[in-house]
Amino acid sequence: MSFSVEHVTKRYGGVTAVDDVSFQIGKGEFVGLIGPNGSGKTTLLDGLGGYIRKDAGRVALGGHDLSKAPPYELAKRGVGRTFQVPRVFDNMTVVENLYCVPAARSSEPKEKRVEDTMEMVRLASVAHEIAKNLSGGQKKLLELARVVMLNPTIVLMDEPFSGVDPAMLESLLGLMREMNKEGRTFLIVEHNIAVITKNCGRVICLDEGKVIADGSPGDIRNDPRVIEAYLGT
Amino acid sequence: MLTRSELLPKNVYLLAVGLLVATAVVPVVGLSNLIIDVMLDLFLFAFVSLGWNLLAGFTGQINLGPALYFGIGAYSAGVLFQTYRITPWAAFVVGPAIAAGLALITGYPTFKLKGDYYALATLVISQIVLLSFLAWDYVGAAYGLSYDIIPFSWYWFQFNTNHLAYYYIGLVMVLGALGLTWRIRNSEFGLRLMAIRDDEEGAKSIGINTLRYKLVISMISAGVIAMGGILYAQYTLYLDPNSTMSLTITADIALPALLGGVGTILGPLLGAAIIQPLEWLLRFTIGSNLQLAIRGAIFMMIVLFIPRGIMQTVVDKYIRPKMVKK
Numbered sequence: 001m002s003f004s005v006e007h008v009t010k011r012y013g014g015v016t017a018v019d020d021v022s023f024q025i026g027k028g029e030f031v032g033l034i035g036p037n038g039s040g041k042t043t044l045l046d047g048l049g050g051y052i053r054k055d056a057g058r059v060a061l062g063g064h065d066l067s068k069a070p071p072y073e074l075a076k077r078g079v080g081r082t083f084q085v086p087r088v089f090d091n092m093t094v095v096e097n098l099y100c101v102p103a104a105r106s107s108e109p110k111e112k113r114v115e116d117t118m119e120m121v122r123l124a125s126v127a128h129e130i131a132k133n134l135s136g137g138q139k140k141l142l143e144l145a146r147v148v149m150l151n152p153t154i155v156l157m158d159e160p161f162s163g164v165d166p167a168m169l170e171s172l173l174g175l176m177r178e179m180n181k182e183g184r185t186f187l188i189v190e191h192n193i194a195v196i197t198k199n200c201g202r203v204i205c206l207d208e209g210k211v212i213a214d215g216s217p218g219d220i221r222n223d224p225r226v227i228e229a230y231l232g233t
Numbered sequence: 234m235l236t237r238s239e240l241l242p243k244n245v246y247l248l249a250v251g252l253l254v255a256t257a258v259v260p261v262v263g264l265s266n267l268i269i270d271v272m273l274d275l276f277l278f279a280f281v282s283l284g285w286n287l288l289a290g291f292t293g294q295i296n297l298g299p300a301l302y303f304g305i306g307a308y309s310a311g312v313l314f315q316t317y318r319i320t321p322w323a324a325f326v327v328g329p330a331i332a333a334g335l336a337l338i339t340g341y342p343t344f345k346l347k348g349d350y351y352a353l354a355t356l357v358i359s360q361i362v363l364l365s366f367l368a369w370d371y372v373g374a375a376y377g378l379s380y381d382i383i384p385f386s387w388y389w390f391q392f393n394t395n396h397l398a399y400y401y402i403g404l405v406m407v408l409g410a411l412g413l414t415w416r417i418r419n420s421e422f423g424l425r426l427m428a429i430r431d432d433e434e435g436a437k438s439i440g441i442n443t444l445r446y447k448l449v450i451s452m453i454s455a456g457v458i459a460m461g462g463i464l465y466a467q468y469t470l471y472l473d474p475n476s477t478m479s480l481t482i483t484a485d486i487a488l489p490a491l492l493g494g495v496g497t498i499l500g501p502l503l504g505a506a507i508i509q510p511l512e513w514l515l516r517f518t519i520g521s522n523l524q525l526a527i528r529g530a531i532f533m534m535i536v537l538f539i540p541r542g543i544m545q546t547v548v549d550k551y552i553r554p555k556m557v558k559k
């Protein structure tokens with residue numbers, strides 16, 4: 001199930017936030033998406049996830065055209081998404097946050113999936129706490145746990161590690177790696193370059209809405225355009 | 234496993250239902266007609282507030298014109314009986330169907346938009362329908378619609394000589410609305426509604442077709458409120474647009490939920506149990522003027538002192554800290 005992005009463009013007035021972006025991600029890849037502030041990373045994820053209307057371009061998962069699909073349709077097709085600021089359901093308990101995920105893509109009983117997922121993300125001890133009382137890192141875990149419930153083919157994540165302490169970062173990353181081992185694809189927007197280069201097999205760099213580099217972490221680190229636009233000297 | 238965020242001990246619900254059932258026995262001992270009428274209003278507005286709460290409380294969509302559905306229910310009963318001599322019980326099909334249709338027409342274009350367009354649309358449409366009814370001869374225009382009185386008949390849904398029948402119907406309706414709310418609150422459907430309320434984009438991201446959910450629950454909510462209008466019509470036996478569709482009625486529908494706790498199961502019942510007796514008391518002491526002003530004042534007090542309503546405030550302060558520590 002490869003994920004293909006072809007000529008995706010999004011303009012805001014005079015600003016071309018995403019400018020003719022194309023790439024293909026194969027099943028099970030763990031890809032980092034980097035770039036300076038305002039380079040269009042969030043806009044691109046929003047476009048891929050169906051949250052904003054694209055001005056042009058095509059998005060497909062395993063050959064299915066999803067260019068025009070709304071977010072809930074994409075979710076049902078196996079495209080999971082987490083947000084720069086976690087979007088948990090504040091006034092619902094952790095259990096309820098997981099329970100409300102439609103289980104269209106699994107035949108296992110809901111109860112068991114919720115329990116397994118809570119064990120997996122280690123939120124079982126706060127199962128009955130309401131989400132707004134969780135720490136920032138726990139909210140990110142919960143958001144990812146919701147994605148786990150979706151049984152996704154690909155997960156789009158916007159800055160999963162921002163504002164997360166080192167221990168929590170390890171938990172999150174461990175969970176992501178575990179999901180990746182099960183064959184799930186990841187596309188991760190992140191400013192923490194050290195984490196990206198250490199964990200991603202491939203890095204795509206955006207600048208002013210355009211892909212300026214796409215390759216292995218080693219290549220990216222030494223790419224003069226990436227250094228100029230983002231990494232600095 | 235499906236634990237409720239309200240975290241109220243189950244006993245509280247049993248107590249509430251117990252109290253309600255007890256009210257069924259009390260009249261046998263003998264209550265004055267006045268108290269029966271106050272209780273009937275309490276049941277009626279607890280019922281419609283429970284209906285309003287399904288959408289406002291659990292889904293976060295504020296309907297500012299629920300009196301429209303109330304009026305639709307009332308008039309469907311009135312017109313069926315007075316114009317066509319059809320039993321008003323049939324209004325339990327016709328009224329909710331029309332109300333749900335209106336809810337669909339209002340919700341479909343406005344739920345898609347970000348912001349408070351739905352609230353605005355419900356307010357505007359309720360006012361437009363109110364004005365239209367004032368000019369519409371078929372429903373008696375501004376003169377309203379007076380029932381031919383039948384002393385006591387189950388078939389014609391009129392119990393003028395013994396209000397206890399209304400009382401029991403009201404009680405059954407409240408129990409039904411509580412049961413419906415309980416069912417929805419503890420279902421995946423209800424959890425998804427709350428997810429939409431808490432974060433709509435987040436809800437979409439896990440595969441919830443938020444527009445469809447909002448439409449379905451707004452239609453259910455409208456249907457419930459319309460049923461309240463039917464009971465009101467059969468009890469007062471006189472309808473005019475201002476007494477069934479005005480902002481005063483909208484306030485009476487929304488305030489119990491806001492006071493008792495929007496988005497809780499028992500909140501609207503608790504709120505109605507406080508507000509309705511209070512309104513009767515005020516009517517006796519300062520008369521029927523200032524109806525809307527009084528409701529406005531109650532609203533201001535809620536916003537200032539208990540913005541989340543009584544239930545949630547109690548749960549947050551006293552119950553949740555204990556439960557979570559365990």
Ligand SMILES: Nc1ncnc2c1ncn2[C@@H]1O[C@H](COP(=O)(O)OP(=O)(O)OP(=O)(O)O)[C@@H](O)[C@H]1O
Nearest residue numbers: 012015016017035036037038039040041042043044
């Ligand atoms: N809703 C919007 N309206 C107008 N312009 C927007 C909107 N959203 C984003 N932009 C613009 O699009 C460009 C890309 O923004 P985007 O948020 O995608 O960047 P980003 O790479 O995610 O940045 P950051 O690293 O700071 O999160 C910026 O110039 C931004 O100002």
Ligand SMILES: [Mg+2]
Nearest residue numbers: 041042043084
């Ligand atoms: Mg961003």
